[in-house]
Amino acid sequence: MENIETRPIDPAQVKGWGVDADPKNDPTYPIKRRNDGEHEGYSWERPPQQPASVEVLHSNERPNLSATFGTSTPPAGLSGVIRRAAFKYSESSYGHWLPLMLADRVGVVEGYLEDLSRGHVPNVFAERGWKAEWKHNRKSLVTRVAVGAFLAGTAFAILRGRRSNSRPAR
Amino acid sequence: MLAMNYRGPLRVRIDHKPEPQIEHPQDAVVRVTRSCICGSDLHLYNGSVPDTRPGMTFGHEVTGVVEEVGPGVEKLKVGDQVLVPFNIACGKCVFCQQELYGNCHESNSQATAVGGIFGYSHTAGGYDGGQAEYVRVPYADVGPTVIPENMDPDDAVMLTDVVPTGYQAAEMGGIQPGDTVVVFGAGPVGIMAARCAWLFGAGRVIVIDEVDYRLEFVRNYAPCEAYNFRELGDVVVFLKRTTDWMGADVVIDAVGAEASGRVMQTLLGRKLLMQGGSATALHWAINSVKKGGIVSIVGVYGPIDTLVPIGNVVNKGLTIRGNQASVKRLLPRLIEHVQNGILDPKALITHRIPLEEVSDAYRIFSAKLDNCIKPVLLPPSARS
Numbered sequence: 196m197e198n199i200e201t202r203p204i205d206p207a208q209v210k211g212w213g214v215d216a217d218p219k220n221d222p223t224y225p226i227k228r229r230n231d232g233e234h235e236g237y238s239w240e241r242p243p244q245q246p247a248s249v250e251v252l253h254s255n256e257r258p259n260l261s262a263t264f265g266t267s268t269p270p271a272g273l274s275g276v277i278r279r280a281a282f283k284y285s286e287s288s289y290g291h292w293l294p295l296m297l298a299d300r301v302g303v304v305e306g307y308l309e310d311l312s313r314g315h316v317p318n319v320f321a322e323r324g325w326k327a328e329w330k331h332n333r334k335s336l337v338t339r340v341a342v343g344a345f346l347a348g349t350a351f352a353i354l355r356g357r358r359s360n361s362r363p364a365r
Numbered sequence: 366m367l368a369m370n371y372r373g374p375l376r377v378r379i380d381h382k383p384e385p386q387i388e389h390p391q392d393a394v395v396r397v398t399r400s401c402i403c404g405s406d407l408h409l410y411n412g413s414v415p416d417t418r419p420g421m422t423f424g425h426e427v428t429g430v431v432e433e434v435g436p437g438v439e440k441l442k443v444g445d446q447v448l449v450p451f452n453i454a455c456g457k458c459v460f461c462q463q464e465l466y467g468n469c470h471e472s473n474s475q476a477t478a479v480g481g482i483f484g485y486s487h488t489a490g491g492y493d494g495g496q497a498e499y500v501r502v503p504y505a506d507v508g509p510t511v512i513p514e515n516m517d518p519d520d521a522v523m524l525t526d527v528v529p530t531g532y533q534a535a536e537m538g539g540i541q542p543g544d545t546v547v548v549f550g551a552g553p554v555g556i557m558a559a560r561c562a563w564l565f566g567a568g569r570v571i572v573i574d575e576v577d578y579r580l581e582f583v584r585n586y587a588p589c590e591a592y593n594f595r596e597l598g599d600v601v602v603f604l605k606r607t608t609d610w611m612g613a614d615v616v617i618d619a620v621g622a623e624a625s626g627r628v629m630q631t632l633l634g635r636k637l638l639m640q641g642g643s644a645t646a647l648h649w650a651i652n653s654v655k656k657g658g659i660v661s662i663v664g665v666y667g668p669i670d671t672l673v674p675i676g677n678v679v680n681k682g683l684t685i686r687g688n689q690a691s692v693k694r695l696l697p698r699l700i701e702h703v704q705n706g707i708l709d710p711k712a713l714i715t716h717r718i719p720l721e722e723v724s725d726a727y728r729i730f731s732a733k734l735d736n737c738i739k740p741v742l743l744p745p746s747a748r749s
Contacts, residue, residue, distance in 0.1 A: 199597060201607050204570065204588050209563045211707035213542060215698070216566035220539045226691070232459035239462070242455050242471055242504070243437065245389040251491070253474035262455060262471040263389045263481070263503040265491030268418040278416070286476055292669045295415035295488075296638065303373035306419035322376040324728025331734035 252282040274302040368422045368497035369723045374412030379721050385501035390437030393505035398747040399522040400495040401426035402730050402740050404552045405665040416487040424496030425451035425483040426525045440506045447509040450692030451526040453481035456507035467689030498744045523710035530690040531557025537661040537686040538615035542566035547613040549646035551579035553739045555619035559587040578736045604653040612655035620646035621664025641667030662687035716740040
């Protein structure tokens with residue numbers, strides 16, 4: 196650390212220096228155009244409500260669906276059951292977030308099954324961008340594959356050895 | 366249409382999906398011309414944001430051409446070329462009325478802590494994003510902004526998130542003329558935050574990261590001092606030493622959940638997913654800012670608990686400010702800065718990649734291959 200040389204920049208040489216300087220920007224006050232509207236509660240003129248064409252879960256910290264919402268990937272299957280259970284808990288609860296993380300992992304397995312049920316075998320290597328690794332990071336990729344293969348081979352050999360040792364003598 | 370399809374941690378692919386429809390009177394459907402991968406998309410890609418469902422399409426930094434509008438859309442017209450802010454805002458709720466467009470209360474049913482964001486998990490509303498040929502854009506009269514005729518489309522797409530988020534990071538720092546500003550993270554947002562810190566009159570700007578090619582870039586682009594924390598020993602002591610042992614006036618966390626540098630944070634936040642990310646940068650920010658200083662957070666963290674030295678926040682009398690950028694509020698000023706040549710956001714774009722190669726694009730950006738700083742996905746229609 197002692198050898199690190201610091202080379203400060205001369206601000207006068209920086210294009211645009213100070214053009215937005217705002218001495219009144221008080222960081223203890225939120226950046227907003229204060230109108231005290233929140234004192235009136237949930238009182239604004241709401242946009243039209245989007246029809247719920249799919250199942251949409253909503254936080255129990257609000258009374259309703261927002262006027263618009265996304266309709267991507269509605270809850271389904273086992274992951275959907277877990278997600279519905281998670282939404283019984285508030286955003287301040289582990290009971291909300293941890294089941295959602297679990298549901299995400301369950302959803303990955305469901306995704307594999309969905310692919311296979313459609314006759315599609317996912318190309319995991321392509322999905323993980325190994326072509327880019329091969330092009331730009333070949334040495335690291337080869338090393339990782341070699342290490343993985345070595346560890347897998349070693350584990351296989353140990354397991355096989357244990358199995359043969361545990362056979363009763365005839 | 367072609368669309369990115371998330372399949373699980375570190376797995377994405379291109380797929381055919383149905384084209385989006387008008388689902389609300391104030392919707393538009395936009396044909397995408399450019400869609401970036403954001404550093405915050407990597408939190409989704411790594412599987413660290415709860416309620417990220419396989420099958421979803423990511424992408425919240427989008428430009429495109431309006432193809433269809435709902436019956437309630439009055440300003441936007443078919444054929445308009447627009448840049449689409451990453452946050453979905455109704456323009457009517459009490460938060461939008463206060464120009465807190467990143468905190469809209471009418472765009473996300475699933476969580477109250479964050480407004481709707483395109484393609485950013487169901488925790489941010491469950492909207493499919495723009496890494497696709499088409500995207501549904503709610504509240505079309507509020508967020509989407511017609512791209513000025515003389516603006517480079519690469520500049521326009523950077524105005525949807527990177528520029529406003531970097532700018533607001535500096536703005537939230539309440540920078541006063543002469544202040545020393547430290548930025549943790551030399552990704553696109555950190556680079557832009559460092560550049561914008563000067564606009565608020567900073568006297569000294571220092572960027573900390575561990576990726577040498579990015580440090581070299583920001584050193585020239587911002588311009589600023591830039592250091593690799595791997596070479597500094599204790600980064601907090603280095604920053605104290607270089608500020609006469611006082612600490613920086615303002616510190617910006619532009620890293621978020623994927624930070625490296627401290628074993629415990631990496632283990633709990635990134636490997637075991639037991640907290641809302643690895644808060645190493647935030648930890649360093651709190652400890653390296655001066656007493657009474659300001660920490661501005663734009664790095665993205667998950668919604669669960671995260672270990673930070675909160676006792677030091679109290680004892681040092683710090684102000685902590687954070688928010689999703691209010692893109693719509695900032696756009697007029699930022700468009701002006703781009704048109705005046707004060708900001709040159711397109712210089713950050715290092716990779717223009719066909720949408721069909723989205724798997725490789727994510728890998729390149731995530732693993733920082735090929736000196737990547739900012740990748741942009743180009744759908745087939747934008748390449749012809």
